[in-house]
Amino acid sequence: MRLVFAGTPEVAVPSLRALLESGRHEVAAVVTRPDAPAGRGRKLVRSPVAALADEHGIEVLSPVKASSKSFQTRLREIEPDCCPVVAYGAMLPQSALDIPRCGWVNLHFSVLPAWRGAAPVQAAVYHGDEITGASTFQIVKELDAGPVFGVLTEPIRPDDTSGALLDRLAHAGAGLLLSTLDGIEGGKLVAREQPAEGVSYAHKITVDDAKVDFTLPGLAVDRRVRAVTPEPGAWAEFRGERIKLGPMSRAEGDLAPGELLVERKRILVGTATWPLQLGEVQAQGKKRMQATDWARGIRIEAGERLT
Structure with a gap:
């Protein structure tokens, strides 16, 4: 034809x-x-x-x-x-x-x-x-x-x-x-x-749709992040600035929604259920990097959260 x-x-x-x-x-x-x-x-x-x-x-x-x-x-x-x-x-x-x-x-x-x-x-x-x-x-x-x-x-x-x-x-x-x-x-x-x-x-996915709500269960957070990867890209705020987040994986522990926990080889974030291990993170004006490298550079304090 x-x-x-x-x-x-x-x-x-x-x-x-x-x-x-x-x-x-x-x-x-x-x-x-x-x-x-x-x-x-x-x-x-x-x-x-x-x-x-x-x-x-x-x-x-x-x-x-x-x-x-x-x-x-x-x-x-x-x-x-x-x-x-x-x-x-x-x-x-x-x-x-x-x-x-x-x-x-x-x-x-x-x-x-x-x-x-x-x-x-x-x-x-x-x-x-x-x-x-x-x-x-x-x-x-x-x-x-x-x-x-x-x-x-x-x-x-x-x-x-x-x-x-x-x-x-x-x-x-x-x-x-x-x-x-x-x-x-x-x-x-x-x-x-x-x-x-x-x-x-x-419906068409907007940047606002890609904001991560850590008050949701871990399963819903995981799905939302994977659904908007690579476009428009999942994001949250840390210390008043927007950061992009890559896919995460399930972890065990007890953290409040959005609460960050820095460990030697991983960074965890809390949800309404189980925590997630952060993957790649991209701060404003920076390249993508592993969450451990990001945390090492900014020195996360106890009790700080992603919102």
């Missing part, structure tokens, strides 16, 4: 690469978010999808809005049979959805109808799901509610961060997307409507 691929971040790259390497479909163009400022110099940087397209000499379309007349005109000129989508990051109006003959097919990182929305992997980790996965479905006007073509499942490991889990799903999902497109082209794959039961939503 003649395809126009839509995606923006690194998580979309495995799918685009799989399509390019398959030799079974033609990627005529990609649609991605406009170049965005990044780094200390705030220079404009191409999205990972645009960068890969540039390497292969593929046309890049970067509309500010998918509703723009010039974008839709160019899309019609390209005449795609189908538009596969992986983490594009913008809403698609019906006028754009109607252009490709076989519509827009999205790879979403959950087993639909669970965790529709912007942050399905983070939600699965935070809520302690044992299994998640990926789904391919036909995009319709309602958010992530279109009929499903295919599903794969992936166990969530006890130490999974959302970043590690998403990386596995991105690579496994690339194969699912490719097989879905093969099935659509062959005319044998039929999408099935999502069940009305089991619908849940995963």
Whole structure:
């Protein structure tokens, strides 16, 4: 089939690469978010999808809005049979959805109808799901509610961060997307409507959501930290300044919520239940370091807390 691929971040790259390497479909163009400022110099940087397209000499379309007349005109000129989508990051109006003959097919990182929305992997980790996965479905006007073509499942490991889990799903999902497109082209794959039961939503994770509340049970604190790692990154305050926190591990002891205990080879922090052993810590203006090195440098006093 003649395809126009839509995606923006690194998580979309495995799918685009799989399509390019398959030799079974033609990627005529990609649609991605406009170049965005990044780094200390705030220079404009191409999205990972645009960068890969540039390497292969593929046309890049970067509309500010998918509703723009010039974008839709160019899309019609390209005449795609189908538009596969992986983490594009913008809403698609019906006028754009109607252009490709076989519509827009999205790879979403959950087993639909669970965790529709912007942050399905983070939600699965935070809520302690044992299994998640990926789904391919036909995009319709309602958010992530279109009929499903295919599903794969992936166990969530006890130490999974959302970043590690998403990386596995991105690579496994690339194969699912490719097989879905093969099935659509062959005319044998039929999408099935999502069940009305089991619908849940995963809202976009903000920096405020990533603040650690040590008055919660240790299990909830652990899940929250892993769910927001690496983005936007868990944080708490110490001596009035914000510090970033990496994944932690369960420990034994009796500490008040947020209370720090410095030992020779580990640093513990209290929760509402059992304490956690701190992993990496990053103070403002500093590089990430092991919690023991951080504690050694600032000389934590008895009774001090993370808040």
